[in-house]
Amino acid sequence: MTKQVIKKETEQKKHKKQRRKEVVEEEERKKKMPLGEKQGWEKSESRYCGVETEFDDDMPGVLTSNLSHGFFDFVVAPLMNPTYRPSLVEKEASGSSPVLPFASSDLVLCLSQWSSHVIEWASHLSLQACLLPSPKSTSCANYARCVNQILQGLPNMQLWLRIPLVKTDEDAMDENSRKIVDSWEVWNSFRLLREHHSQLSIALDIMGTLPSITSLGRWFGEPVRAAMISTNCFLTNARGYSCLSKSHQNLLTAFLNHSVQVVISGKPLHSVPKTGSGLAFNGSNVNNQSVPSSFSHPSHPLKTYLDYIGFLFQKMDPLPEQELLKLGFRDCLRSPLQYQRAIHEALLDRVPEENTSVTTILMVVEAGRGPLVRASLQAAEETGRKIKVYAVEKNPNAVVTLHSLVKLEGWEDIVTIISCDMRHWNAPEEADILVSEMLGTIGDNELSPECLDGAQRFLKRDGISIPSSYTSFIQPVTASKLYNDVKSHNDVAHFEAAYTVELHNIARLAPPQPLFTFNHLDYSAKKSNERYKKLCFKMPSDAGSALVHGYVEALVLLYKDVHLGTEPSTATPNMFSWFAIFLPLRTPVCTQPGSDLEANFWRCCSSSKVQRGLAALTSKYKLLHDCSCLMQVWYEWCVTSPCASAIHNSNGRSYWIGPIRYLQL
Amino acid sequence: MTKQVIKKETEQKKHKKQRRKEVVEEEERKKKMPLGEKQGWEKSESRYCGVETEFDDDMPGVLTSNLSHGFFDFVVAPLMNPTYRPSLVEKEASGSSPVLPFASSDLVLCLSQWSSHVIEWASHLSLQACLLPSPKSTSCANYARCVNQILQGLPNMQLWLRIPLVKTDEDAMDENSRKIVDSWEVWNSFRLLREHHSQLSIALDIMGTLPSITSLGRWFGEPVRAAMISTNCFLTNARGYSCLSKSHQNLLTAFLNHSVQVVISGKPLHSVPKTGSGLAFNGSNVNNQSVPSSFSHPSHPLKTYLDYIGFLFQKMDPLPEQELLKLGFRDCLRSPLQYQRAIHEALLDRVPEENTSVTTILMVVEAGRGPLVRASLQAAEETGRKIKVYAVEKNPNAVVTLHSLVKLEGWEDIVTIISCDMRHWNAPEEADILVSEMLGTIGDNELSPECLDGAQRFLKRDGISIPSSYTSFIQPVTASKLYNDVKSHNDVAHFEAAYTVELHNIARLAPPQPLFTFNHLDYSAKKSNERYKKLCFKMPSDAGSALVHGYVEALVLLYKDVHLGTEPSTATPNMFSWFAIFLPLRTPVCTQPGSDLEANFWRCCSSSKVQRGLAALTSKYKLLHDCSCLMQVWYEWCVTSPCASAIHNSNGRSYWIGPIRYLQL
Structure with a gap:
């Protein structure tokens, strides 16, 4: 069913201000704004929680009852009365004043004019997003084509494709004939048909039973905008109040951490806590999160669920290191x-x-x-x-x-x-x-060996450099957003460059493997920094199919056997303490569960590229220049299994680093 | 082993002239020029036969003994003495006058400078083509990268990748552990890594045992330039003379029909027919093809094999209809x-x-x-x-x-x-x-319904048009050459157009299926010519993997149940009697044997595209214009299985036909 998403933008701000006047004590304030700004978080880290409603002619009433008094942040509502079903005859008869059609499941059956009208109506209403019904299967070409047409005339609005979070079709009776339905594959088909369109994203319908954790991981590389959770996913604790299973809690927390908005849907099925009584949240020490008596608005029937989501947000882990790094706390990472x-x-x-x-x-x-x-x-x-x-x-x-x-x-x-x-x-x-620590500072993994070589100018002939060596680790990822950013340039060159990136919105598809190691214990001007390596990533057998958009590579620094990262205990230490780079694939590779992804990487060095007409040096590469003269360095990469890809950046044709030219998103 | 191909260009012409003087009787002449011009064939239809020789310092001698006296057309010879093996030390020591390296199997081990030198040498010699050793497996990224580097500095010369024509590894002893080696997959990997480079083609090594006919079919969509056949593939007939098995004969005939050059390799293993005695060619009525006594040159030791290839060429079927059509014999096809x-x-x-x-x-x-x-x-x-x-x-x-x-x-x-x-x-x-018969004449399948509609202007309201209906048939193909032609434009638009093409160098991967049917028996101005169809092509289970470059579509014309094609007897009559169109896929799709290829096609009509600023009408579309005003027609297509592709030509963004604009290769 096509739905609208209405954010209580300015109204929301007004309410916040008002509340700020009312609420004095910080601890109290937090309870009133469960998904608002959290202490120590950046402004941009606010989270929103919406509510799905039934159709109601009195839209202002719907907005007031759901958005006022600090309840929900936005409303997802049907655009049309579900009882209304226009026929083609009616539509033709209406002529210049067309009767608004109802977006029923007929949308899926390619009555493209209908869908156009519905979305046009939504667009006319200046809605932020329009929720589209889920495709029935991976064979959804006709539906995708309708959405194609819609997106052509839709410059701003987001389309959220509603996808149920399922992996196995439990309806089939017998084990053998059970048809595996992996809703990620449905999404994947749809987005491939739509060529990764940036206005198309996902509203995931969270079900009572969740797929395996490995398979859930895939969604974190996808443009999930909303997690829709029905009240019947909530369990009832001993006191009769709503709570979520541990796995549901973990999933929602992860989504909140990825700035995914939560939408509560369904009818209230659990007791509403009485004013002043304790809320028994699942296994935690925050038993006293009552609504202060100073607030005496009529309570929202779904408030218990909203509070629960707020509770999850409150107990989220502090920012991961990577976030700290981004926010400028580099010292903390030493x-x-x-x-x-x-x-x-x-x-x-x-x-x-x-x-x-x-x-x-x-x-x-x-x-x-x-x-x-x-x-x-x-x-x-x-x-x-x-x-x-x-x-x-x-x-x-x-x-x-x-x-x-x-x-x-x-x-x-x-x-x-x-x-x-x-x-x-x-x-x-x-x-x-x-x-x-310059490797971490410069962030250009590709240049690290030359940086370490460059450090020699401060050193005695037999001096020691710490770090003395490093190993780069690499792993395949799903990264819709990065891929889309690269694709938006509409050329091959951008698909053949390496990008220094923030690695938040990615799904890691297999454990990282060591790629290149450079040892600077025995410094020699003659040694080569050229490398070639073929890696075989075993895709997990329980994660379902996956789409590889590229790889991420990060460094682990060493002095002999001493890891200089923040997690020295593990064999492949927290590789993402340091900046990582993203190597995209021009054509994303579909992999089957349990299959092998064979990947090839070359690190190439040449001084001949100077002839290409390079002139100025950026200060960034001054050090390199001093030590390595006009050496250029580039990566080449390709896939040889399951199906061969093109060799990317062949002969450094699209990007190289050295004296100059470095593509950055 | 890297080999050179030397064509006896001008020398060959001279010899032909000379022979023309000598030979008077037509029948005699044919025997002397087994692969020369055949009566009734176009000039371009000449076939060549070469010979593979061992290394010999006396290259002029090698050329004379093999190319003179109307023996072979070209020579394939090793570039280096096989006993010569340069070391890296030698190479470095040689400095400014580098010792020429020998192209051993080390080439495969990525000593890229070596391979560069070998090919540079070949290029310096202005050879037509250079034969490269076969990759060892589909995991040949490093070898492909070497060839990448070579091709960068090689503007004209062709590289022929030598590929053994095998499908199953017969070396493995037990049935279970037998590793399937499909040399087509090796080629496919290599060409995908090389992005379908147009200078890279194939020299197929024909073995004593051939794979299944279905799997052989795949090679006819590939750039096979030479079929190398060793003397030990030849059988010995009752008289001790060389002959080939029926399946080898069929394969070579098919290759000759596709302008593939034949190369004889190996030592003579069969009796050389005595001058004047009959040659016992396998199962045929040409038992008297003796070499006329007027020619008394010393015979070539491999002449018996050359003659046999000539014999195969002689007994080739006359030109297929399609060729006649191309040569302007349209009347014959009525x-x-x-x-x-x-x-x-x-x-x-x-x-x-x-x-x-x-x-x-x-x-x-x-x-x-x-x-x-x-x-x-x-x-x-x-x-x-x-x-x-x-x-x-x-x-x-x-x-x-x-x-x-x-x-x-x-x-x-x-x-x-x-x-x-x-x-x-x-x-x-x-x-x-x-x-x-205008459908056949105009050749634009996409417009056929409108053409039939247009015919109405000559007809009474209830008049009958013959043909009264047609069905388009479509099938997936491997078509390296067409794909390369499309790719050479370096844009998306050319991948989203339909092309009227000659369909000779394609491999048909599955039987054609009916796509759209248009019936004009009951003419109505109101009816729609828009169509949508999803087809599922079952890939044969015995043909190995395949690469789908796109589809070909052709028409079958009908009056009620009367087929108007030249082969009315079959259910899907010789669809290629008529011009066909090619619909490319931007990213070729790899299919597994026995798998399903799910393809979607739309025929779209719109009058709104006129706003795009079209002006003039080509005379070709005058008829259409007269009858259908400014209607535009386009196809859209996509794959939904095994993996979804983009929807091609979405909303007719890249091509449409109607008043104007029609892309043609």
Whole structure:
């Protein structure tokens, strides 16, 4: 059924203001705005919760009863009275004043004019989005063609395709003849027919029974805009109140974390908590989230469900590291303890036990507020080695903090602070040990080996660089949004570039595998940074089919066997602590559950590309330029199974990095 | 092993001239030029036969012994001495005068510089083609990347990838563990990695055992340039002479028919026929093809095999209808007998038994030399109906023939000849029956319904049009060449157009199925010519995987149940008697044996596209314009299984026909 989504935009803001006046205590306020701004979150992190209603001629009444008093944020309502069914005869007879058609399931049967009229009506109403009925199967070409026509005349409005979150058809009686219906495949068919149109997204209907976690993972790479949850998905706890199963809680939390809006649908089936009484939320210590008595509006019959969603939002984990990184908390991500271990090892390697009187020259570049300076001094103390530290930092504010730290700790004789961009610094002497995090800062994984090579200019011939090596890890992903962004350029070149990206809206389809390793322990000007590797990703057998839009690659930094990431315990540590890059595939590859995805990657280096007419150097690559002259680096990649793809970026034709030219979304 | 192909271009011509002087008798000449020009064939239809030789420093000697005296047309020889194996050290040491490397199997191991050097050498020699070793498996990304690099600096030379014609790996001992190796899949992987590069084609190594006929069919849609046949594929007949199995004969004949060059390789293993003695070719009546004694050159050791290939070429079927059509023999394709049957039926329908004195007005448009005029008169005689015939013909030469025919037969009172283009003819009266072949002439299948509608202007309100209806048939094909032609335009629009094409170099992957049927028996201005159909093609289970580049569609014309094609006996008559169109797929679809290919087609009509700024009318569409005003017609199509494709030509965005704009290759 085609529905409308009406957000209570300005009205909502007004209400918030009003509430702000009324609510004084912060704890109280949170309870009133379960999905509003949470302390410490960015503005953009607000979450919305809507409600699905039945058809009602009195739309203003519907809006008031659902949106006022801080209840829901928006309403999903049928555009037409469900009892109204126009015939073609009527429509023709009506001539210039057409009777508005009802968007019944006939829409699916390709009466394209009807669907056009319905959506045109929705567009005329300036609705934010229009909910479309679910396609019946993967063979939905005719329906997709109707939507094609609709989208042509629809510059702004979003179309939300309603998709039931099912994987197996439970209706079929016998095990053998049971036809597997995977609603993700239905969506996938529809979006392929529609060529990943950016105005087409998903409203997922969450059912009482959920598919496996692995198969659910696929949705996080898709443009899911709304999670529709019916009241009959809610369980009843001992006190008769609504609650959700643990797996439903996890799913909704994950959706909230991905900025998916929640829509409550259905009739109230659970007790409404009495004013002042405790709400018994499922297994938590927030038993006292009562509605304050100062609010005496008539309660909404679905308020218990809305409150529950608010409760889930409240107990969400704090921001993951990656988000912190994005928000500028890079310092939080440092792992001074791991660096301390690495420097400890390096000092032992560098200065033998019988000669501890030697002073080791140690440089910390991008020293920030000093965590690695402290780690260096602690490592020196642990090992009984003498050190002299140069702390290089370009941010003048951080330099102030550094000076205070050095004064406070009494390190003046050991630490020299250099307020300078490391790329322009001419060091007074060469270092024994160089500690840096520049790989994480520069974020261009493809250039990392050359960056490490470049660090040599600060080092003695036999000096030690921390990190001394790194391994890049790669994994296949579904990434509708990234793919759409790349596709929007309408050329091959953009499909053959690597992108530094935020990796939030992706579905990781198989565990990451090590791709290239570069070891800088034994520095040699002659060694090659060219690489080739073929990887075979085993697609999980319980996740259903999948669509591979490309790969993400991230780095793991090492000093010998010491991981410098924040999760050193795992074999493939939290690769996404660092910036990652996205390598798209021109034609997304469909994979079957349990099948192999064979992927090939080349890291190519050449100095011949300079002839292509490059001139200026961006400051970003100054360091590289100093050390590697006019070397260019690029990746090539392709798929050889299940079906061969083109070799992407053949001979670096579309993108390369080096002195110049780097495509960024 | 990388080989060179040297064609004896000018030298060959010289020899031919010389031989022409020597040979007088036509029968004799044929025997001397087994693969030369055949009587009645176009120049371009000549076939070539080459020979594969071992490495020899004395290249001029190799050329003389193989190409002179009318033996072979070209030589395939190793570029390097197979004993020579350069090491990387040698190569580096050689500096500015690099030692030429030998193209060993190391090529496959991605020593890309080596392969570059080999091909560069071949290019320097201005060879027509360079034979590349076969990839070892479908996982040949690295090899493909080498070839990528080679092709970048290679503007003209063809690269022939040597592919063994095998489907099952017979080496594996046990039935279960036997790994299926389908060399077509190896080729398919390689060409997908290379994005259908037009300079990359195939040299097929024909083995002693052939795969199934269905699986062989796939190669006829591929760019096969050479069929390499080893002497040990030849059997020995009772007299000790060489011959081929029936299936090998059929395959080679089919390749010759597709302009594939044959290359004989290996050592002579069969008796060389003595001069003057009969050659016992396998099961045929050409037992006396001796080499005339007037030619006393030293015989070539492989001449018996060359002669056998010549023999196969000689006994090839005459040109298929389609070829005749292309060569302008349209008249030959008429089926007057079928038309006579149709006119017979129409006269009986039109004039009841009790009223045979009525004169029926019959028009034959595009009357040509009169076969359908004769058919009309014979049908009138058969049925005892009176007729008056207008024979409309625009070709003045044909009109002369028509006048002679009418005079000769004494039809002056019955037949009126109109020397005029039917599109500009204003008929003096309306016809009861209109007989035309214009669908075949115009060749734009998409417009056929409107053409038939247009014929109404010559007809009485209740008049009969022959053909009265038609059905279009469609089938999926592999069509490398067509696909490449479309791809060469580098835009989406060309992938969303329909092409009128010659359908020689295609592999038909599944039997054709009826698509759209248009019936014009009951003419009504109100009826719609819009159609939608979903077809499911079952891919044969014994043909191996396949790549679908698109579909071909052709018409079958009918009057009621009378087929008007040349093969009325079959249910899906020789659909390719008429021009066919090709509908490409932007991304070719890989299909598994036995799987379903679900295809969707729409025929769309609209008058709104006129706003797109169309102005002039081509004369071709004048008729249409007269009758259908500014109607536009286009197809849309997509795949929904095994994996959904984009909907092609959505809303006619890339191509439509009607007043204007028609893409043609």
